[in-house]
Amino acid sequence: YVPAPSLAASAGDFVGCLSTDVPSQLVLTPGSPSFKPLLVSSIRNARFLAPATAEPPLCIVTPTNTSHVQAAVRCGRAHGVRLRVRSGGHDTEGLSSRSQRPEVFAVVDLAKLNNVHVDPQEATAWVNAGATIGELYYAISKAAPGLGFPAGVCPTVGVGGHFSGGGQGLMMRKYGLSADNILDASIVNADGILLQDKKAMGDDLFWAIRGGGGVSFGIVLSFKVRLVPVPPMVAFFSVTKSMDQGAVEAVTKWQTVAPALPDDLTVRVNVQQREANFQSLYLGNCSAVVATLRDRLPELNLTRADCREMSWVQYVAYIYFGDAINSSPLEALLLNRTMTLGRFYKNKSDYVKEALTKDAWEKIFTWPTGAAAEGQLVLEPQGGRMGSIAEGDTPFPHRAGVLYNIQYLESWAGGNTTTPSWINTIYDFMEPLVSKNPRAAYANYRDLDIGVNQVVGGASTYESGKVWGERYFGGNFQRLAMIKRKVDAGDYFRNEQSVPPLLS
Ligand code: FDA
Structure with missing residues (x-):
């Protein structure tokens, strides 16, 4: 294979190279007043803007056509500048906008390519x-x-x-x-x-x-x-139970009921502040979903009054904006990406194959958070179509046998000096209760704590990648690493958790 050229970066040469193919107004350097607002624009997590966590990019390229993207890659390779690629900017470890390591890189922000x-x-x-x-x-x-x-x-x-x-x-x-x-x-x-x-x-x-x-x-x-x-109308309900109202019993039962419901019904759960909020999407009407839930999960005491019917697109807006969408047009879905920056966040994830006991849920519901922090678990049921796709059909391996995915989310307002604690201690507690060998995780809930690549001789090593990679991709990780070798053996496209090339 042909290794990527040694990356001894020259910033000026890179920007000069770009100028041949990319109009100058599409390349923002730190001297430009628009640079910082654009860099921040789609970062949702205040954690990635603190100087200690972020190596700033050399520049931000904002392509408006394919040739600009090609030029960024060609110039990057020629002048030793790596690229971080950003579409929506929601990477849960911020890898599309920052580098944890000292590295010369540019951001390619694709927001203008949104047709x-x-x-x-x-x-x-x-x-x-x-x-x-x-x-x-x-x-x-x-x-x-x-x-x-x-x-x-x-x-x-x-x-x-x-x-x-x-x-x-x-x-x-x-x-x-x-x-x-x-x-x-x-x-x-x-x-x-x-x-x-x-x-x-x-x-x-x-x-x-x-x-x-x-x-x-x-x-x-x-x-x-x-x-x-999708049918003309879908059904949505949102029901919250406190611990006094039987939240623990309801979640304990939900674990095996939700993955076995009819495929066109999904009931997910948010567990937060000693309460469980059950939310649904049913591709049908309210009377049917209420009847099904009264039969399969009577612990919710669901009534027709808890349920609303709306079109699918109203639903996707409603589940995010809530009642505010009643007074806003659906154009809210085209939401300006430059929303104000949120709190500090840390995410982790797990897959559950055997239901947890009621005792375990009692502990989870009452797990202490720090004074300034909030801890939340989002439980997404699988089963249905997810269970009938083979593990190797796509790189995503978490299919048959998975009951549900857990997303752990700790957020705090106290700045970057606050160290998340709820999420780490509850994640340790969960270890014996969730999937094993390896303990699986969802790639889109990126978590650098589960491992980062080591770079040796100019390329990320397969062994270091395996540590986190088999947790995201199971047995598919090796195939991914072989494909990486075929298409990018020199490891040009790399970050802390990119798939390394399997060189032998
Ligand atoms: P971003 O631009 O940060 O990219 C994420 C990663 O993909 C980076 O490594 C980046 O380099 C790479 N990348 C981006 N564009 C690329 C391109 N064109 N070509 C190659 N690589 C590219 N997940 C989920 O499954 N269901 C959900 O409901 C949610 N909800 C959710 C809400 C919020 C508020 C956040 C912050 C995150 C989620 N997620 C989620 C997780 C989300 O799916 C995950 O973070 C995605 O990678 C985000 O994609 P973006 O393009 O927004 O991120």
């Missing part, structure tokens, strides 16, 4: 990686009422990172992950060459970017996705 083209007859859409899922949902609802797409809850999440890392949401029990519904894609590879479709990229690379995390393999420009049928 969505829906083909209602074919029930497909081509969506640029820089679009948000809110923009995709909105475009589908305008062009093809009666169709939808299975992806996440927060409308500002970017297509590029979300789809290439999996993409779970409340329709995954019926239709699988976003990645399971990708039909085609285009990508700029580590040589700066545009591979226009899956034929040009080959089966292996096309497989890798459907759950293996795009950025290890290139810069994804667009995905073609299969749209899915």
Whole structure:
């Protein structure tokens, strides 16, 4: 293989090289007044803006067409500058905007490449990686009422990172992950060459970017996705139970009931401050969902008054904005990406294959948080379609036998000197209760605590990658590393948790 050239960066040469192909107004350097606002624009987590955690980029490239992306790769390789690729900026460890290591890098921010083209007859859409899922949902609802797409809850999440890392949401029990519904894609590879479709990229690379995390393999420009049928009205309920109202008993039972419900019904749970909030999506009407839940999970005491019917697109807006959406147009889904910066966050994840006992849930509900912190668990049920896709069909291996995914989320307002404690202690407590050998995690809830790459002789080592990689990708990790060797043996596209090339 041909190793990437040694990366002894020269900032001026890189920016000079870009100027041949990229208009200067699309390249922002730290001297520009727009640089800082743009850098911050899609970072949702205050943790990544503290000087101690962030190596600033050399510049931000904001491509408006494919040739600009190709130029960034070619100039980066020629002048020793690595690239961090950003679509929606929601990486839970901020890797699309920062480097933990001292490294000369530029950010390629794809937000201007956000076109969505829906083909209602074919029930497909081509969506640029820089679009948000809110923009995709909105475009589908305008062009093809009666169709939808299975992806996440927060409308500002970017297509590029979300789809290439999996993409779970409340329709995954019926239709699988976003990645399971990708039909085609285009990508700029580590040589700066545009591979226009899956034929040009080959089966292996096309497989890798459907759950293996795009950025290890290139810069994804667009995905073609299969749209899915949704009924004219869907049903939503939100019911909160305190511990006094039987929250612990309800969650204990939910663990085995939710993954076995009909595929078109998803009931997820948020556990926070000694309460459990149960939220649903049912691809049908309220009377049916109330009848099903009264039978299968009577602990919720669900009544018709708890349930609302709305169109699918109203639902995707409602679940995020709540009642505020009643007074706002659906254009709220096109939400300005430059929202005010939130609190400090830390995420972790687990997969549960055997239900936890009521005693364990009692402890979880009452686990202490620090004075300034809040701890939250989001439980997403699997089963249904998720259980019938083989582990090797895509890099995402968490399929048959998984009851639910847990996302742990600790947030605090106290600045970067506060060390998260709830999340670490509860994660230790959970170890014997969740999946094992290895303890699995969801790639899109990136967690650098589970391991980072070591770079030896200019490339990330397979052994160091295996530590975190088998937790995200199980037995698929080795295939990902072999594909990495095929498409980027010199490890140009690398970060703290990129797939390393398997060199032998
Ligand atoms: P970002 O731009 O930060 O990219 C994430 C990673 O993908 C980075 O490593 C980046 O370099 C790489 N990347 C981005 N664009 C690329 C491209 N075009 N080509 C190659 N690589 C690219 N998940 C979920 O499954 N369901 C959910 O409901 C939610 N909800 C949610 C809410 C909030 C508020 C946050 C912060 C996160 C989530 N997530 C989630 C997790 C989310 O799916 C995950 O962080 C995605 O990677 C985010 O993708 P973005 O493009 O927004 O991030």
